[in-house]
Amino acid sequence: MPAPLSTDLRWRIARAYERGEGSRADLAQRFAVGKASVDRVIRQARQSGSLEPKKPGGSRRLLTEADEALVRSWIEAQPDLTQDELAQRFTEHTGRRVSRRTMGRVRARLGLTRKKRRCRPRSNSAPTS
Known part of the structure; x- marks a missing residue:
């Protein structure tokens, strides 16, 4: 699994989207990331207001x-x-x-x-x- 996008890059993507500097596909090409990554960054900014990468998922341990x-x-x-x-x-x-x-x-x-x-x-x- 690749490393998460840096917080700085996430912030630049979100700011460019808010300013209307292009479509999601344009922003993906401009910042050299996938369109799905742009979609996730924008969704996360709307839902949580935070642009910090989320913790990796996974199940919790069964044994304490x-x-x-x-x-x-x-x-x-x-x-x-x-x-x-x-x-x-x-x-x-x-x-x-x-x-x-x-x-x-x-x-x-x-x-x-x-x-x-x-x-x-x-x-x-x-x-x-």
């Missing part, structure tokens, strides 16, 4: 910081928990269902990896160097 701390404690106590096991444990503990993918994102955000169990114990007779 306290929830993430709880998941961290489970992983630190038992590092071989799978994402499915974490999701199931979270549902049992809080009553809120989350997907295994959500647990994967939480684990990544916390910087924790899954430590797999060995299928069998390490050999005591294996050479060490």
Whole structure:
């Protein structure tokens, strides 16, 4: 996604439109932006009176910081928990269902990896160097 238009450019577009210095298409060509961008700037100026770029959209996180701390404690106590096991444990503990993918994102955000169990114990007779 490209960077938002600068506030200065937004201000110049809105001012030129208010002064009637051309159609929206003319202003788009003059300021080297798309017509849709000119439309959005003008609409935003009318609706909110502000020309500041809006915050990026997106969904809010499903787990709070306290929830993430709880998941961290489970992983630190038992590092071989799978994402499915974490999701199931979270549902049992809080009553809120989350997907295994959500647990994967939480684990990544916390910087924790899954430590797999060995299928069998390490050999005591294996050479060490």
